[in-house]
Structure formats: structure tokens, C-alpha cells
Amino acid sequence: MSKKIFVKTFGCQMNEYDTNRIIDTVKKIGFEKTDNLEETDCYLLNTCHIRNKAKDKVYHEIGRVKKSLRLKKKPFVIVAGCVAQAENEEMLKREPYIDLVIGPQAYHKINNKIEEFLHKQKKIEETDFEAESKFNYLNRIKNTSSKVSTFLTVQEGCDKFCHFCVVPYTRGPEYSRPFNEIVDEAKTLSENGAREIILLGQNVNAYKNENFRLSDLILEIEKIPEIKRIRYSTSHPRDMTKDLIDVYSFSKKLMPLVHLPVQTGSDKILKLMNRKHLINDYIKTYEKLKSINPNIEFSSDFIIAYPGEEEEDFNATFELIKNIKFINSFSFIFSPRPGTTASNLKLIDKKISQRRLEKVQRQLFDHQILMNKSLENKQIEVLVENRTKESNKFFGRSEYMTSVIFDGNDQEIGNVIKVKITNSNQNTLFGESIKKTEKRVA
Ligand code: SAM
Ligand code: SF4
Ligand code: F3S
Numbered sequence: 399m400s401k402k403i404f405v406k407t408f409g410c411q412m413n414e415y416d417t418n419r420i421i422d423t424v425k426k427i428g429f430e431k432t433d434n435l436e437e438t439d440c441y442l443l444n445t446c447h448i449r450n451k452a453k454d455k456v457y458h459e460i461g462r463v464k465k466s467l468r469l470k471k472k473p474f475v476i477v478a479g480c481v482a483q484a485e486n487e488e489m490l491k492r493e494p495y496i497d498l499v500i501g502p503q504a505y506h507k508i509n510n511k512i513e514e515f516l517h518k519q520k521k522i523e524e525t526d527f528e529a530e531s532k533f534n535y536l537n538r539i540k541n542t543s544s545k546v547s548t549f550l551t552v553q554e555g556c557d558k559f560c561h562f563c564v565v566p567y568t569r570g571p572e573y574s575r576p577f578n579e580i581v582d583e584a585k586t587l588s589e590n591g592a593r594e595i596i597l598l599g600q601n602v603n604a605y606k607n608e609n610f611r612l613s614d615l616i617l618e619i620e621k622i623p624e625i626k627r628i629r630y631s632t633s634h635p636r637d638m639t640k641d642l643i644d645v646y647s648f649s650k651k652l653m654p655l656v657h658l659p660v661q662t663g664s665d666k667i668l669k670l671m672n673r674k675h676l677i678n679d680y681i682k683t684y685e686k687l688k689s690i691n692p693n694i695e696f697s698s699d700f701i702i703a704y705p706g707e708e709e710e711d712f713n714a715t716f717e718l719i720k721n722i723k724f725i726n727s728f729s730f731i732f733s734p735r736p737g738t739t740a741s742n743l744k745l746i747d748k749k750i751s752q753r754r755l756e757k758v759q760r761q762l763f764d765h766q767i768l769m770n771k772s773l774e775n776k777q778i779e780v781l782v783e784n785r786t787k788e789s790n791k792f793f794g795r796s797e798y799m800t801s802v803i804f805d806g807n808d809q810e811i812g813n814v815i816k817v818k819i820t821n822s823n824q825n826t827l828f829g830e831s832i833k834k835t836e837k838r839v840a
Pocket of ligand 1: 409448449530562564565600620632634635636659660661700701730731732733734735
């Protein structure tokens with residue numbers, strides 16, 4: 399009988415990709431995924447260390463599992479991901495309920511580590527940095543994701559060391575996977591049913607393997623007939639090279655939403671953050687892309703109240719947001735991360751930080767609402783992903799990644815169809831698939 403594994407994932411899309419690859423891997427030693435915590439033999443928590451109390455959240459989660467399973471047989475407990483990398487053996491000391499701590503570059507060793515534990519009952523910590531070995535191993539294990547929209551990690555780690563960020567410490571140095579491996583994995587995913595591929599990396603547009611760049615990957619994956627849409631995330635403004643910008647003029651499948659984190663609108667703060675570009679460089683990239691295709695929209699990440707942010711710096715961020723009219727963006731108050739250059743800097747007063755965040759978010763949400771409202775009574779293209787849980791509605795996404803809920807039918811899953819938008823709110827568009835609308839009219 400197969401053993402069961404229950405997984406919970408915090409953090410970014412790369413963690414989601416990793417979790418799925420871990421599930422593919424542990425199948426080799428007899429584990430099957432379960433959604434029922436009570437019946438699990440193994441509990442895996444994939445963690446994120448990017449902001450606030452990440453560590454506390456992990457111990458809290460483990461405490462919760464311990465409590466809810468107190469009358470059951472204890473599962474084998476694995477903590478993976480960026481907190482595991484940052485905390486390593488400390489975790490085993492602090493929480494004896496944890497059995498294995500494994501960092502993101504050591505997932506290729508997970509089966510050996512699980513078997514080692516099951517035989518010796520000895521707690522294990524494994525946090526080496528070996529991205530190349532990891533992908534060499536994972537490449538031999540079939541990616542079984544069968545989602546319509548699926549992630550594909552092409553690059554991992556970061557050499558940029560922005561002063562606020564833990565990623566270079568938790569994910570290690572930049573590593574780009576070989577071009578052919580990625581294209582083969584994209585083909586496998588398309589055979590499994592993928593129609594949209596989201597290429598992932600902590601700095602995905604820094605992808606470089608031999609002479610291949612991200613632009614080459616996009617153009618090669620675009621040749622797979624079943625793949626209808628391509629996206630990539632997350633990018634650094636300094637790596638928006640000419641070849642990548644040019645791809646927007648001839649690619650037929652690259653979506654017109656550019657997620658390009660700027661963090662702040664102030665040159666002074668960019669410098670303090672060690673971002674190594676100016677706002678004007680960012681605006682130039684924006685203008686070049688808009689001149690290629692005026693329908694391209696931008697989304698971004700913002701860090702509000704970075705140490706040293708004065709009112710005029712904040713106003714520069716606010717102005718940038720008003721000018722670029724970002725959609726689908728993320729904004730957070732700066733959170734000091736242990737071990738980073740900015741960890742000991744003087745924090746901005748909490749009330750001021752909160753007021754600034756709220757002002758920025760109101761503006762970002764207003765853009766979002768206006769953008770969604772402007773689509774009402776129009777037809778848009780939607781890639782249909784699945785049925786929604788509750789009713790007989792369907793779920794898909796617009797070209798700009800906005801969720802669309804509509805009346806459709808099962809045959810449309812995996813297709814790009816036209817949906818007439820009838821209503822909207824900040825995060826979602828509602829509508830009816832055109833065929834259905836036409837039928838009703840007839
Ligand atoms: N590589 C991307 C870039 O350079 O823009 C960002 C990747 S990072 C995993 C995702 C986002 O987390 C960042 O864009 C930033 O806005 C946010 N972030 C990272 N460290 C943070 C911190 N210490 N406090 C608040 N937000 C943070
Ligand atoms: Fe973090 Fe991105 Fe900066 Fe790298 S480039 S240190 S991932 S914010
Ligand atoms: Fe979090 Fe690590 Fe991703 S810190 S955002 S899970 S790279």
C-alpha cells in the first residue's frame with residue numbers, strides 16, 4: 399500500500415513548482431499526495447523567508463499540525479524551502495516534532511534522506527547549495543503537472559544582493575538550467591495538458607545558459623503548437639535587455655503583461671537598496687515596450703517605508719504609480735530580514751509606514767478597478783483553466799492575468815475563448831462565453 403504525503407506551501411511561485419517536483423520525486427519511494435492531514439504518513443511544509451515573522455509562522459504551523467494530530471500516529475515531518483535554508487539545524491533543536499530540514503538546493507536528496515530517517519530514526523538537516531545537481535536529478539524525473547497553466551523553473555538563485563532581500567542567502571548563486579532541458583520539460587508539460595507556461599526564476603530575465611537568453615527560450619517554447627500563452631516571472635529592471643524587449647514585437651504567444659518590480663520611485667532609495675539602476679532607465683524600458691505594443695500593461699512590486707524614505711521619496715513612488723498606471727501589483731512595508739545589509743537600519747515610524755502603504759494601495763486598487771470596469775460589455779480572450787468549486791461556473795484568466803469567472807462548458811477547458819464581460823470588481827471579471835451568449839440570443 400502506498401504511503402501518503404500531505405503538503406503545504408508558503409511563498410512564491412518557485413516554491414509551488416518545487417513542491418510539485420518534490421511530490422513527483424517521492425512517488426519513486428512509494429508516496430502519494432493526500433489532501434487529508436489525518437491520514438498522512440508524511441507532512442511537508444515548504445516555507446518562505448521573504449518578510450515578517452516568517453520563522454514564527456513556520457513554528458506556529460507545525461504547532462497547529464502537532465495539536466490536530468495529537469491522537470494520531472506522528473507523521474514524518476519535513477520542513478523545506480527558504481526558512482529551512484536560513485535556520486537549518488536550529489529548527490531541529492527548537493521543535494523536536496520536525497524530523498528533516500531540507501534547503502531548496504538539496505531536493506534531489508530528499509528520497510535518500512527520507513529513507514535514511516525511516517531506517518535510522520535520526521534527525522537530519524541538509525542545506526547544501528547545489529542547484530546544478532538538483533536540476534540534473536530532477537530532469538530525470540517526469541514533471542507530472544497536468545494543469546492548464548503551469549510553472550516551469552528555468553533559473554534559480556540571485557547574485558544581485560539588494561540590501562533588503564534574503565533570496566541570495568536562501569537560494570544561493572544564480573544558476574540557469576540548460577536550454578534543451580527546459581524545452582523538453584515544456585514539451586512534456588504540453589503533452590500533459592499545459593496550454594500556458596509561466597517561466598520562473600528569482601531573476602528570470604537574467605537567464606543565460608551558453609549563449610541562450612530568456613528571449614530564445616520564449617521563441618523556442620512558442621513553437622510547441624499546444625502552448626497558447628507564455629509568461630515569465632520575476633524580473634529585474636536591469637536585465638530587460640534589447641533581445642527580450644524585441645521579442646514583444648514578433649512573439650505571438652508572449653502575454654502583454656510585464657511584471658517588472660521597481661520597489662520605489664525614488665533614485666535615492668533605489669541607490670540605498672542597491673538596485674543599481676535609475677528610475678529613468680525603468681521609464682525608458684516602459685516607453686520602449688509601449689511603443690512596440692500600446693496594449694502592454696505593467697505590474698510591479700513596491701517596498702514602502704524603506705529606511706531613509708522621506709516624504710519626497712514616497713511622493714516620487716506615488717507619482718510613478720500614477721504615471722505608469724500599474725495593474726495587478728504587490729506592495730508591502732519594508733520588513734528587516736536577518737543577515738541582510740538593511741537588517742539593522744533605522745525603521746520608519748509604524749503609523750507613517752502604514753499611512754503610506756494605504757495611500758499606495760488605494761491608488762493601485764483604483765487602477766485595477768478602472769481597468770476592469772473598462773472591460774465591461776467588451777469581449778476579451780480567456781484561457782479556460784477549470785470549473786469553479788461551487789457552481790457550474792468556469793475559471794480562466796485574461797491576457798493580463800486577471801481572474802475571469804463565467805458561464806462556459808467543459809469542452810472549453812484548455813482553450814482560449816472569447817468571453818463577454820458583464821460585471822467586475824477589483825480582482826475579478828465576470829461574464830459569459832460568447833458561443834453561449836449567441837445561442838441564447840438566437
Ligand atoms: N528578483 C525580484 C526583483 O529584483 O525585483 C524580486 C524577487 S523577491 C522574491 C519578491 C518581492 O519581495 C520583491 O520584489 C520585494 O518587493 C519583496 N521583498 C523582498 N524583500 C523584502 C523585504 N525585506 N521587505 C519587504 N518586501 C520585500
Ligand atoms: Fe532579491 Fe530580486 Fe534583489 Fe535578487 S534581485 S536580491 S531576488 S530583490
Ligand atoms: Fe520566499 Fe524563498 Fe520565494 S524567501 S519568495 S520562497 S525564493
